[in-house]
Structures are given as C-alpha cells and as structure tokens.
Amino acid sequence: MWLRNLFFAFVFYINYNFLYMCVNSVDAPFIHIPGNGIVSGTYLKMYRTQNIKAYLGIRYAHAARFSPPDIELPPWKGIFNATKFAANCWQQGPSSSNVQLDKVLEIISGGMFNKSAMRKYEENCLHLNVFVPDGLPEVDGYAVIVWIHSGNFSTGSPFDIDPFQLVFKQKVIVVTFSYRLNIFGFFSTDDGEAQGNYGLMDQSAALYWVKKNINYFGGDENRITLMGHDAGAVSAALHMTSGEWSKGAFHKAILMSGNPLTPIRLPQEFNNDLDRIASVFGCARRPTSLLMQCLKRIDARVLAENLPASIEWGPIVDFGLSNTSYPFIESQPEMLFKSGNYHKVPIIIGITDMEEVLTIFNDYLSLELSADDLKNFFADIAVNDIHKISGNNEWCTNFPIISDAIDFMYTDKGSEENGNINTNLINAHTEKSYIMPLEMFIDLLSKHQSIYSYIFRYRSQSLSGDLPNWIGVPKYFDQIFVWGIPYVNNIVEWKSTDKKMADIVMTLWANFAKTSNPTKANVYVKWSAITPPKYPYLSIDENFNTDYLSNNQKVKFWKNLYPKILHFATECCNSTNSATKYLMTYTIYFTLHIYIF
Template sequence: EDCLYLNIFIPDGSPGIKGYAVIFWIHAGDFSNGAPTDIEPFQVVFKQKIIVVTFSYRLNIFGFLSTADGEAQGNFGLMDQSAALFWLKKNINHFGGDENKITIMGHSAGAISVGLHLMSEEWSKGGYSGAIMMSGNPITDKVVRNPRSFSDSLDAISILFGCNRRPTSMLLSCLRKVDAKTLATNIPPVEWGPVIDYGLSNTSAHFIKDYPRKIFIEGNFQKVPILMGVTDMEDILSLVDDIKDTKITYNDFLQAVDEISKHDLKTSVENDENCTNSQIITDAITYIYPPQNEGVDILKKFVEFHTDRMYVAPLFLMADILSKDNEVFAYLFSVRPQSKLLDLPKWVGVPKFFDQIFIWGVPYMNNSNILNEWTSSDKKISDVIMTMWANFAKSANPIISNVYVKWNSFRAENNSILIVNQNFNSELGNNMFSVRFWNNYYPNLV
C-alpha cells in the first residue's frame, strides 16, 4: 500500500535566522483509523507563525500486526512515525524550520505514540526537543500488550483467508497476496496496537522494551519539556448510551462498577486468592464515589469514576514521574465551546476532542457550518490556547509571552495543574484522594 506522505504547513513571511519552531502532529484513531486530514492547522500556522507537519502512518493490521517473532515483530506504524520524524529533522531547514525546535504532539492514540517515542531508544532519540500529550498516556493499563496475546486473532485470520498458520513466514506470505482493501475490510475485529517487541527480531531494533509504566518509573526516557493534559469528561459520549436518560438507578451504578472490577481482576490476577476481592473493590469504589441522588447525580459520579480511573490518575502519575527530570506543564480542560455543536445537557463537561476545537482555532475557520454561532468568548479562549501551545513549541514555556495566565510547572509536592476554564486558574490538584486511590491502592487490590 502506498500511504506514507507528509504535509508541511508553513507560515508566510520570513522565518528569521534560526527558522520557525515545528509541531510534528501524530493523529488519533486507536491505531486503527484516523488520518492527517482530521485536523486543519491553518489558523495556528497563520496566527502563531509556526510550522505544523502532519503525516500518515500504517494502521490496523498493516501497522501493528505481530506474530511474536522475527517475521513480524509489530509496531510498524510507530516505526513509520519515527521515519517521518527523522526525515523532518534532516530536511525541515529547507522549509524554513528549525531542526532543533521540533515538538512531537498528539491526541489520544497520537498522545500515546508521543509517550512511546519518549521511551524508545534507537528509534526516536534526538529527533525532537519537546512533547505534548493530549487525552492519552502510555502508562494507562493495556495500552501496550504482550505480542502473544494476538495468537487467537492470528488463528482466526489464517482460517478466514485460507492461510497456513505456521510457520509464520508462510502466514505472512499468504496474507501479502490478499488485496489490501479486502484484507482491511474483512479481518475479524482485532484491536491491533503497540506491543513489547524486545528480543523478537535479530535484524531490526526493538521499539518497546517493556511495559511503559515500568520503563518510566525506572527513568528510562528522553528528558525533554512536557505539556500534557486531559478533558474533564473524556469518554462521556461513548460511555453513556443516552446522556439525556436520567432514570439510571444506584443499582445500575453498582452493577457497572462491579463489572469493571471483575474485568480488572480477570485480566490482572496471578492467582485465585484475589478473585474474592470483587466485592471489596466495589465497596472501595462506591466509598470514593458515593452518589447522593439517583438520576443525573449517578451519571455524573459514574463518568467521574471512569475519567479519574482512565485519565486523571494516569495524568498525575505520569506528570509525577516526568517532573523529576523535566519541566512539566499539566492541565485539565474544563471549558466547552458556547456554540451548540451537540445538544448536550448543562451537566456534561468537555468530551474527548472538544479541546481540539480551541487548539486548532476552529472558531476562526471560514468554512465552518456553524460560523455564525461562534462567540467572541470561543475565539478568545482559542487565541489563548493557540498562543500557549505555540509558546511551548517555541520556548518550552507556554506562558512566556502574549498571555496573562499563571501556569505553575508540575511538582510532586504541589500537584499544580492549569484548570482550563473561562478564568484559566492554576490550581492544586483538588482530587488527590481519588488519584491516590487509583495510583496506589487499587493496583494492590487487583
């Protein structure tokens, strides 16, 4: 398949002696879909005078198939990202860019990719000067998997396409003869993604040596400035089938929590002793997140529970680890556009991707179908966000110029993060009890 292309967006005017700072954008899509065209960087490039580079990388079975051996070690999509990054570092000066000011930036799976580049040894070292991770974190559970976990999927694929399962060289030779579109549209639903490929190949360097949490805790990562954060209700639109349904009961809440705790036990337990912990876990979670009333209050508590578990706690853990060696700026995005993009109830916070509206200057885009609905407040917030992100790319300090925002860098002793709302308050982490529960207590339970 012919899919590996770069798009380089360059501002008008003179780049100066050293050249423009560069943002290297890694798109989202769960490593299975998405495209560089998912965002339009024109407003950031025009207003902030920086270069933005978007690019394609192999996805799904084409980018992340692993046979757990040297025939297909996996992580080919990540290797594509690295190839694009070093091509950029070598050639960006021809486009007016500064090869010493390249910030790798991504959202969701793109942010996870950024984190994996931070800990990659031979593939990414020296290719960038800073990193921005939005709504994604490599130390979140099950982001990186053991390649042998795909064994059943390979069995199913070999049967589906009439290929020999072993040796794996014959399986791959057979699959390569299948039309790419046929392969992409007919494979079983498999969540292909990053794997630990250490020791799988004698001819190619590994990309991921071990589980990210272990690697980061041991301090084996690139020491560069970091900007990272999440929205306050990341998965609300996929988590709740009908956000207008306020008939949810406390028993519904308990059932959902119990199912999640049993799933965590099933996937992490090493012996049968912890299998009795299910009720203990449910009791602990409901103690931390006690709904006061049925209906909306329970919905909010369930979303809070999920967001803390999957996003906020990993954010604080990652920021704590990185801040020992790096300047880290952490944020929680809590402001929604005033324009009615979706008919969302007032209690709903900021869903996943809604922060991207401000980061890419969507309120200023002339081709928007809701152009007339963007308010001056939406534009003002977008201006501040674009300026801070561009400042970080230029100087590693998001508030160095043209903004009047106090944003303290993260330190373990203060847990300070920027609350991105109408007032842009830099506050202490106000939910540290639940963060400590997920990062310190919960892993011991499961």
C-alpha cells in the same frame, strides 16, 4: 442550535470553498530538497487577507507489507507537484458511531481540504504535509509542530485536523503525516517472523524526514515539538522511550487525552488474533512464514475491509523479535520511565474533564441512570480488574469488596438526583483511567524535566445545544481551540468567547513550541511547571486558575488504596474462611473511613 444555522453554514461553506479552490491555483515558492528534488506547493487562503503555504503529499518513506519503512528514496523526476493530499492508509470504517462526536470531528477537520482525497486509500501511503506561515521566518527559523493523529492505531489520517489558524496566527510550521494502521502497521508474531510496531517505525521515519529537511521550508530543526492526541499521545510517549529510533528527532512533546503509561501487549497475547485472521482469510496458521506469505498475497482492500472488527491493533513489546532492527518498545512504558531510560524533553500533558463520556453513554446521553446502574458499573470494573490480575475467567467471590469500595467513594448518599449518578459514573472512569495515570506519569518524570499539566474544562455554549447540562468537556472538544477552529466559521456560529479561548490556547501551545514555556509571551495566564507533592495544573476554562491534583481524594484512592484492595481480593479468592473474609471486609471499610476523613 446547529440545525437552526445549518442553511447559513451551508451557504458560507459553498462560498468559502469556492474562494479556497481559486487560491489553490497559485503556486507557492519552489523548494529544493537535496537528495529528493524540487517541490512545488500551493497557497491556502482565508478571507482574502489570510494565507499560508502548503506542501502536500510528500513521500517520506516506502512501506513494504510487514516490513520496517525504507527511508532511502530515489529522487523524483522534474518538479514534484505537492498541491494535493495523498491517499489515506488503508483502514476500516469510521471510528465513531456517535452523532455528537461525528459532528465535532467534522468541525475540527475544518472542511477546507479536498474531500475526495479522504475517500482514497493506498497501502504505500507514507506521505506528509508541511504547512508554513507566509513571509520571512525568524533568524533561526520557525518552530515546528509534528502532529500524530488519533484513531486507536486502526483509523485516522492527516485530514482529521485543519492547522490553518495555528500556522497563520502563531507563525509556526505544522507537519501532519500518515502512518500504517491496523494489520498493516501492527501485525506481529511471537516467533520473530514479524516484529510489529511498523506504524511506530513509520512515525520515526517521518520525524527523521522532518529533522533532515524542515530547514529548507524555513523551519528550525532544533525546535521540533511532537504533539499527539489519544493514540497519537500514546505514540508520542513511546517515542520518548524508543531508544535509537527517535533519539534527537524532537525536543518537546505535547500529550493530549492519552495515557502514556498504557500497558503494551506482549507478542504471545496476539496469538489468538492470528488464529482468527488465518481462519477468515483461509491461510495456513503455521508455520508463520506460510501465514505471512498468504497474507501478503491478499489485496490490501480485501485485507483491510475483512479484518475481524474486535481485534485491538496497536503497539507491542518487541524486544528480541528481530535480528536486523532495534526493538521499538523494550519493556512496558512504566518500567522504562521508572528506569530513567527515555528521552528527557519538556512536556505539556493534559485531558478533558469527561474524556470518554460520549463513548460510554453513546446513544443514551439523555438517559438518567439509577443507583443500581452505578453499582453494576462498579461491579464491572471490579470483575475486569480481577481478571487482568488473575489472568483467568474464574469467578471470584471477593469482587464485592472491590465494587463496594468504589461505591463508597463515588455514591452521594445524601442525594438521589439522577444527574449526579451520571456524573459520578463518568468521574470514576475519568479519574481511574486518565487522571490517576496522569499523576503517576508526572511522578516519574517531574524530577528530571519541566512538565506542564492541564485539565480542559471550557464548555463552549456554541456546542452545547445537543448535550445534556451534566456533561462537561468530552474527548476531542479541546482540539477546536488548539487549532483555532472558531475562526474558520465553517458549521457553527461561534461566539466571541470561543474565539478568545482559541487565541489563548493557541498562544499557550505555540509559546511552548517556541520557547518550552507556554506563558512566555502574549498571554496573561499563570501556568507553573509541576512541582510535587501538590502537582499544580492549569484548569482551562474562562478563569484559567491553578488547581492541584493532590486535592482530589478520589485520585488518591485509585492510586494508593485501590491497588491494595484489589491485591487483597485476588489473593483471597481461593479462601473458604467466610469469617476471615468478613473481618477483612470490615477492615477495608474501616481503612477507607480513616483514609477519607
């Protein structure tokens, strides 16, 4: 379907960008920001009648390598020209190697911005962009959405999304920004020489700037919603637990496709990566001060392009690593939320129904898996989870107890259809890695604040041509409707149902940003806040029905029974009494049978 319409889309794209470039020459009203100076923006326009104001590439902090951001900036001279995006933060190549996912990422970005800026990189890259509705704001100002981009803390940029339609149709301000990534944002040492979490500190600095200055753009500094996707959603949750760093800087949060209870690495877990980095760049490993001096001398581009690709950059528990700044993450997020030591704000949280299907299957979307493939996948889960608990690579002969239990839950003995096998595999991953943590997070927070939960299940027929029928909604596909992309019409020939879905989803998200209630106005959808123990959530599809997390027995398995099986298997790994193992295995199966039926 995409290929068939490619020529017409290309013609539209050329005409559209010509129109956009012409409108870009018109300056938006000057804005005076006390302490900084006067800023000049630009109008963005679509279809001759739709326009918003944009103030692009505004610096919000200064970033020295391996140091917290400096928010004390000197005023700029004259009028600052905020009509073009600033360069990206340094990063390695594209995060995706999947054709379908790359196409969706391109669709979400809209194609309306200066593509040349996307290929420019700087180390001192802390800039933000403010998109403002045209016209007079409400009495108290526009509600504000601050967007944290995806990218697993290694890639990503403000160019990833096109906020035009959400700003234009819903009359909210959207702020996007860059923050330091990979080694520049998350370099850490166990001895306190480098605290780490600099990328998260950058995010706090951006929030501080927005809180301080957004009223000059017509925004309401008391209605700031922090919204993130994937790593951005994890970041938003960490801002809730960040103590003084982001306290009072936002008033609501929208967490999309991210696990807010993701375990955070401890500083000592990074030591092997430091050894590899020192080796790659020919630096002395110890003392750490010499390693840092060496790394600081390396050109930013050389550093970014030669990092070992297998290093997992991201947040760490940094308690006690600095004598000059507060820790950003004092303990594991689950512990902080359990203790009640977090910023209590209303929340929307949800996922798509097949989050990582494109990543897991990648180039093999049309491959029909066998029953043996499914069992091997479950065996991998068992071995990996045993390793996480035991902390070593010793072989555990009890891992079949775990894998057989998973197989019992997900294998449909009455059906040998290959499509069902594929679906069972991805459902197991989604329910273990996303829905179960989602329910645990709701468990911890719903007693103290309003939480609205959703699972996105609307599969656009306009995007289904290259995907097998068994696939539901992969990661990122929901953003098409959050940002109103069907109204951009850039690559895909969208259907009227897609536009209707975009209208409803944008209204829900904007209502929440404005009033903390997603169904407050202009939408006929019933969406109740979470109330345990049934855990209602909104199933976002053509019908917008309410369903309940408590109805999913497989999630109960992952949440309640699986940890007990895992604990038993690891405890008994050193046992040599095969009779005991057999007896306990029988007990586990008997328990499973009683539990399910």
